[in-house]
Amino acid sequence: MRWTLKARPEAGKIQKLANELGVDELVAFLLLQRGIETFEEAKKFFRPSVEDLHDPFLMKDMHKAVIRINEAVEKGENILVYGDYDVDGTTAVALVSSYLKTFYPQVATYIPDRYEEGYGVSYQGIDFAHDNDISLIIALDCGIKAVDKVAYASEKGIDFVICDHHRPGDKIPEAVAVLDPKQEDCTYPYDELCGCGIGFKLIQALAAGKGQDISELYPYLDLVATAIGADIVPITGENRVLASFGLQVINSHPRAGIAAIIKPLKKKKLSITDVVFIIAPRINAAGRIKHGQHAVNLLTETDINTAVIFAEEIETYNQNRKDLDKQITHEALQQIQQNEEEEKFTTVVYSEDWHKGVIGIVASRLIETYYRPTLVFTRSGEKLAASARSVKGFDVYNALEACRENLEQFGGHKYAAGLTLKEEQYEAFKNRFEEVVAESIDENLLQPEVIIDTELQLDQITPRFYRILKQFAPFGPGNSAPVFLSRRLKDTGYGKGVGEEQKHLKLTAKQGNSPAFGGIGFNLGDKLPLIRESYFDAVYSLEENEWNGQVSLQLKLKDIKPVLGNL
Known part of the structure; x- marks a missing residue:
């Protein structure tokens, strides 16, 4: 490594902050390294407050989203809360659907099947909405690139409210409202919220319209903290506030589903690390092995005895996931060793038999051995699907964008992304990806730091x-x-x-x-x-x-x- x-902060600044806060210089030193230079900034850091959450209506299209949802309630329309099958998506669906159901019963949930439908908004999901007389879909943790799908829904008389945090493409879908702080023309002060975090801002806006105090939304923050930890978003700004209060809920009054997951562990107090390594993998296992709807069912269940039964089922999926992860990682490492004759800047492996639900985990495991941008492919219907993971400091999303002519679709973040392509595109893509990374990566980034x-x-x-x-x-x-x-x-x-x-x-x-x-x-x-x-x-x-x-x-x-x- x-x-x-x-870099060491200026001695004068260290002394000044230490005096202001009444702490020793070592603590002041560590605070300055985190950009905390004043008493007021330290107070916000050490004592996160809901007062520091931003007004949700600062987010572009929030007014439009609230107006359309209220209109659906007033007219008695059926609403579908739709989300991705990972932790961020399933917690977001659980959060928004359970909040809406506190005052409106005509709310259904939908998680796409990882294997039959793939990531994000699907035509099957829109057809499901149409067949069930649903006229409004609230899409969470997905939708920012679903231009054609939203147009298809519009033809069927279905409106979309999109709540996403992924990077937009060249064109924004023509939805009723698009909530995504990463849009260039969105001036919301904080753009690092996860999908569940965007869902929380939506219910915060709806609650404000009903005259509800933010304290009435605290019970939903265990879901937000879980998503923040699982989605590896920065724990700064609003995320620090949401994660801090969410951890308090997890440790004092968690919802039945989370209580059922942590009950066998007998841990006194859970940290965000525990959330990442204990709660998140179990929620994720449902979508990886069976179906993400099982996770939503667990997270929206109010009876602890039923939640325990659901959690035990999900624990079985998690054990299955661990076995697959171990086996596929072993096979992938063998494939690299057999095929690699020269030093490469990337790892790209493929087997049509690998389980699609664990290829993202396997990609992360491979980086532990071969520290470089990594793609793990498997067959998904008639196409090949891959999970991409990157090394610290290298933007794999940008690298995929440079290879877009060899891809069917892609989406994601700087360090984690997903993509699909036709089988005949595989070799050309693999070569192009290696070329792009070789040309653009600083070789220092290929050694863990x-x-x-x-x-x-x-x-x-x-x-x-x-x-x-x-x-x-x-x-x-x-x-x-x-x-x-x-x-x-x-x-x-x-x-x-x-x-x-x-x-x-x-x-x-x-x-x-x-x-x-x-x-x-x-x-x-x-x-x-x-x-x-x-x-x-x-x-x-x-x-x-x-x-x-x-x-x-x-x-x-x-x-x-x-x-x-x-x-």
Whole structure:
């Protein structure tokens, strides 16, 4: 890994902020690195408030959306809440449909089948609406590129309200309202909301029209926090507020569906990391293995006993997903090893037998071994479908856009995208994608990088320091957990490999006469000989470790390097 130490803020600024806040210089230093320079900015950071949420009517077309939905209610129209099959889409559908049903019964939900319909708005979904006398579709986490589909719906007398956060194409669909802060002519102050976040802004606007206080919408924020974590959007600005309050709901009064997922875990308090690795994969598993509607059913269920039954079904899908993920990753790695004769800038693999529901996870797994932009293809009906994942700093969406002549359709974000193409386009696309990436990527980006906030002495790690550090949470893109570098550490002799095939590293480290700290390094088992033979430098974040009822601070190791010349 490349170790990159962040620039040090000006000494005067550090001293000034430390004095203003009554904290030590190390805390002020870490805040300044996050762009927090004043008492007022620190207050907003440490005490997120719903007062800091923006007026939803600042979003382009929000008035139009509210007018059309209210008109549908007044006229007794049937409304279809439509969303993608991933966590962001299913939580958004659960949120908007359950809110609408608090005052209007004629609301149905629709999640497209991943295998028969594919991503986003589908003709089958529009036909379903037409067959069921539905005249308004609210599309969540999709629709910004559905120009032809929206036109098709319009011919059938069906209106669309689109709530999306993906990048628009050259043309915007002719819907009644298009809510997407990434539109060039949308002046909404924050454009990093996820799809569920856009759904929340919609119900916030509807609630304002009904004279409801925002506190009445708090119960929906467990869904928003789950989507923020799963969709890997920056936890800054509005997302920080929504995630903070959403985590409070998850930990105090979660909806029955989320309570049923976390009940077997017996965890006292969930963080955004727990949401990402515990709640999100289970919600996602429904759409990956069976059907996304199962996730919506779980998330809208109000009876805990029924929710437990739904959660157990989804847990079965999740176990199935894990088995497929492991098997396909193994096959994909073999394919790369067999076919790769020269150094490449991309990984592109294909098998018509791979399960479409897990190819995105497999793409992420391959990046762990071959750190470069990656595409995993499988057959989807008469076409080939792929999930794209990228490395930090490289925009895979832009790379796909440069290959658009070889694609049927594509959409997504900087680091994750999906696409389809005809089988005969595959080889030409594969070559063109390699060419585009080779021409445009900075080769430094092909080596994983760990960004270090500051160097730290182990004796600076105190319970008080960690208590303040915990208040920097929730962590995520744009507000990562602080990462520290400590030099010239020595293992006290307890270092060992742990886990399956001993691929993780467990140690106890000292620095001079400092107290000893336990450490765990996932996938660092191969560093065991290094810590036994020499002093070492370590890069890590801090976390609490609970064992036999005892809670202690430990180093969550990210990388280790030997101190050269000090064997």
